[in-house]
Amino acid sequence: MARKVLVVDDEKLIVKGIRFSLEQDGMDVDCAYDGEEALEKARETEYDLILLDVMLPKLDGFEVCQQIRDFSNVPIVMLTAKGDDMSIVLGFGFLSVGGYFLYAPLGAALAVPGSLTLRLYTFLCEKTAALPYNGLILGMPEITRILLYYVCLLAALYLTITGSKRKVTKSARRLAPVLFVTAAFLALLAKTGRGFRLMTLDVGQGDAIYMETPSGHHYLVDGGSSDIKEIAKWRLTPFLKSRGASELDYVFLTHFDEDHINGVRELLKNTEMDRIRIRNLVLTTSETSDPSAGELIAEAKAAGANILVIGRGDQIADGDCVLECLYPGAEAGAAGADKNDQSLVLLIRYRGFKAILTGDLEEKGEAELIRYARGLEENGADLDCSVLKVGHHGSSSSTSKAFLDFFKPESALISCGIDNRYGHPHKETLTRLAEAGINCYNTAQTGAAMVWTDGRRLVIRTFLKGRP
Numbered sequence: 001m002a003r004k005v006l007v008v009d010d011e012k013l014i015v016k017g018i019r020f021s022l023e024q025d026g027m028d029v030d031c032a033y034d035g036e037e038a039l040e041k042a043r044e045t046e047y048d049l050i051l052l053d054v055m056l057p058k059l060d061g062f063e064v065c066q067q068i069r070d071f072s073n074v075p076i077v078m079l080t081a082k083g084d085d086m087s088i089v090l091g092f093g094f095l096s097v098g099g100y101f102l103y104a105p106l107g108a109a110l111a112v113p114g115s116l117t118l119r120l121y122t123f124l125c126e127k128t129a130a131l132p133y134n135g136l137i138l139g140m141p142e143i144t145r146i147l148l149y150y151v152c153l154l155a156a157l158y159l160t161i162t163g164s165k166r167k168v169t170k171s172a173r174r175l176a177p178v179l180f181v182t183a184a185f186l187a188l189l190a191k192t193g194r195g196f197r198l199m200t201l202d203v204g205q206g207d208a209i210y211m212e213t214p215s216g217h218h219y220l221v222d223g224g225s226s227d228i229k230e231i232a233k234w235r236l237t238p239f240l241k242s243r244g245a246s247e248l249d250y251v252f253l254t255h256f257d258e259d260h261i262n263g264v265r266e267l268l269k270n271t272e273m274d275r276i277r278i279r280n281l282v283l284t285t286s287e288t289s290d291p292s293a294g295e296l297i298a299e300a301k302a303a304g305a306n307i308l309v310i311g312r313g314d315q316i317a318d319g320d321c322v323l324e325c326l327y328p329g330a331e332a333g334a335a336g337a338d339k340n341d342q343s344l345v346l347l348i349r350y351r352g353f354k355a356i357l358t359g360d361l362e363e364k365g366e367a368e369l370i371r372y373a374r375g376l377e378e379n380g381a382d383l384d385c386s387v388l389k390v391g392h393h394g395s396s397s398s399t400s401k402a403f404l405d406f407f408k409p410e411s412a413l414i415s416c417g418i419d420n421r422y423g424h425p426h427k428e429t430l431t432r433l434a435e436a437g438i439n440c441y442n443t444a445q446t447g448a449a450m451v452w453t454d455g456r457r458l459v460i461r462t463f464l465k466g467r468p
Contacts, residue, residue: 002026002027002028003027003028003048003049003122004027004028004029004030004045004046004047004048004049005022005027005028005029005030005047005048005049005050005051006029006030006031006032006038006041006042006045006047006049006050006051007019007022007029007030007031007032007051008031008032008033008035008037008038008050008051008052008053008056008061008064009033009051009053009056010033010034010053010055010056010057011053012033014053015031015033017114018051018114018118019031020111021111021114021115021118022115022118024108024111024112024115025111025115025118025119030045030047033057034056034057034058034059035056035057035058035059035060035061035063035064036058036059038050038052038056038059038064038068039059039064039067039068042068042071042072042074043071046072046074047074048074048075048122049074049075049076049077049118049121049122049125050068050074050075050076050077051077051118052064052065052076052077070238071233071234071237071238072272073129073135073272073274075121075122075125075126075129077118077121077125095110135274137241137244137245137246137274138189138244139241139242139243139244139245140242140243140244148184149184149185150184152180152181152183152184153180153181153184155180156177156180156181156184157177159177159180160177194212194213194214194216195214195452195453195454195455196211196212196213196214196321196350196353196452196453196454196455197210197211197212197450197451197452198210198211198348198355198387198450198451199211199448199449199450199451200389200413200414200415200441200443200448200449201235201236201239201415201443201448202235202443202447202448202463203223203224203225203228203231203235203236203263203415203443204225204226204227204228204231204417204418204420205225205226205227205259205393205416205417205420205422205424206222206224206225206226206227206228206231206259206260206263206415206417207221207222207223207224207254207259207260207359207360207393207415208220208221208222208223208224208225208231208235208236208263208415209221209222209357209389209415210239210240210243211348212243212245213318213319213321213350214319214320214321214350215318215319215321217249217250217318218240218243218245218247218248218249219248219249219250219251219252219323220236220248220250220251220252220264221251221252221254221346221357222252222253222254222260222261222264222359223236223251223260223261223263223264223267224257224258224259224260224261224262224263224264225259225262225263225417226258226259226417227417227420228417230266231262231263231266232263232264232266232267232270233266235263236263236266236267236276237267237270237275237276239448240276241274241276245276246276246277247276247277247278247279248267248276248277248278248279249279249280250279250280250282250308250316250323251264251267251278251280251281251282251305252282252310252344252346253281253282253283253287253344254343254344254345254357254358254359254360255287255339255340255342255343255344255359255360256287256290256292256293256296256339257339257340257360260359260360261296264278264281265296265299268296268299268300268302268303268305269299269303277303277304277305278300278303278305279305279306280305280306280307280308281297281300281305281306281307281308282308282309282310283297283307283308283309283310284309284310284311284325284328284342284344285309285311285328286328286342287342287344288309290339310325310344311325311329312325312326312327312328312329312372313325320350320351320455321348321349321350322348322349322350323346323347323348324346324347324349325344325345325346325347326345326346326347326356326369326372326373327343327344327345327361327365327368327369327372328342328343328344328345328365328368329368329372338362338364338365339360340359340360340361340362340365340392341361341362341364341365341368342365343358343359343360343361343365343391344359345357345358345359345361345369347383347385350453350455351453351454351455351456352455352456353386353387353453353455353458354382354383354384354385354386354387355385355386355387355388355389355451356383356385356387356388356389356407356409357389358388358389358390358391358398359391359392360391360392360393360395360398361391361392361398362391362392362395362397362398363397363398363400363403366391366398366399366400366402366403367400367402369403370402370403370406373406373407374406383406383407384407384408385407385408385409385410386409386410386411386453386458387409387410387411387412387413387451387460388404388407388409388411388412388413388438389412389413389415390412390413390414390425390429390433390440392424393414393415393416393420393422393424393425394414394416394424394425394426394429394430394442395422395424395425395426395429396426396427396428396429398429399412399429399432399433400432401432401436404432404433404436404438405436409438410438410439410458411438411439411440411441411451411460412433412438412439412440412441413441413443413449413451414440414441414442414443414444415443416442416443416444417444418444419444420444425442439460441460441462445464446462446463446464447462447463447464448462448463449461449462449463450462450463
């Protein structure tokens with residue numbers, strides 16, 4: 001299969017020369033003549049190599065390179081006429097075009113030096129990309145860590161300058177800058193006090209709930225959308241990388257509707273070097289009997305993920321954080337049972353904080369859940385929760401008054417798309433939440449909502465300033 005190469009330059013003659021050289025070497029070449037066109041093509045097509053001019057109209061080459069890096073790990077070679085290597089490519093590219101019109105074999109022969117140069121670039125890029133630790137996902141540092149980074153760099157600069165004027169000892173002059181530069185990089189890499197985080201991500205009409213425990217483990221409950229294409233590429237992966245997650249320790253699927261699983265399937269199918277890996281995929285018994293389960297389980301195994309089956313009462317302990325399956329039980333797996341009413345329900349406990357995540361559970365399933373939960377309360381369990389993830393995107397068939405009266409959530413998170421065709425969240429649901437005095441955060445209005453707690457204090461922040 002021919003390698004796909006994108007050549008980007010606003011000089012059409014240069015593009016023509018490079019294209020001719022590459023095609024003589026059997027490569028499949030696309031061309032773009034400005035930065036915006038290059039970005040569009042890079043998003044639509046998976047290239048093996050991009051040759052990118054520094055000076056481009058609309059967006060310069062460095063900006064284009066930075067934006068491409070947000071969604072692709074494709075090797076990028078910056079073109080410039082100043083280097084001897086690019087002079088070889090461009091010079092022989094022009095000669096090969098002229099030679100081709102005189103005598104085709106002559107044009108092909110003149111293209112060889114440029115072709116070999118570009119092949120060398122491709123070879124070196126591929127080999128360096130295959131090296132272990134060629135890229136580290138460190139996450140987005142907090143502002144305090146950024147400030148500490150610059151303080152350390154300035155201190156290193158100061159000691160270097162004063163050291164040159166012999167105001168410090170010789171050993172300090174040699175060692176201090178090294179120590180401060182090292183401290184600066186450690187400031188960026190060091191992990192600060194975490195607490196527990198839970199976030200409803202803005203995935204349009206779908207569900208994706210991210211959790212990060214104080215021990216630094218990353219969890220995802222569902223990950224899909226019915227109105228945003230390539231949700232993993234454009235939403236899940238960039239967000240997870242911003243949190244410094246190179247892998248997800250556990251991914252829970254509440255049920256097998258596409259708006260809950262298609263992003264997870266994307267993550268499993270991704271074979272790029274900097275992909276987000278899934279260590280454990282967690283399903284319920286009813287999900288494993290779903291006709292579509294076989295294909296997804298095979299994809300998970302091919303991606304190296306373990307398949308775990310969770311049932312009512314099962315727990316995953318992560319330090320002070322415990323994830324417990326409250327539902328479904330044996331009654332949910334009956335033949336003909338509604339898929340939504342077989343949704344996995346998780347209770348999250350961290351010290352004094354509790355959250356309940358309900359998938360697409362509807363009133364019938366809620367009634368079964370309440371019956372089971374009453375038994376837990378009779379045995380001393382306190383199930384009043386701080387946060388509720390509202391079932392079925394705020395549908396009127398979910399989040400009944402009986403459910404709210406039993407679990408008594410203080411705040412509610414709704415995940416749905418703007419102007420979605422289902423009309424979610426329904427007015428009846430919002431009315432029930434308002435009458436119960438529950439603070440409500442709707443991703444269609446607030447964007448992603450982040451819950452942070454240390455077990456005593458609780459903070460909820462939204463990406464946008466809007467409120468429900």
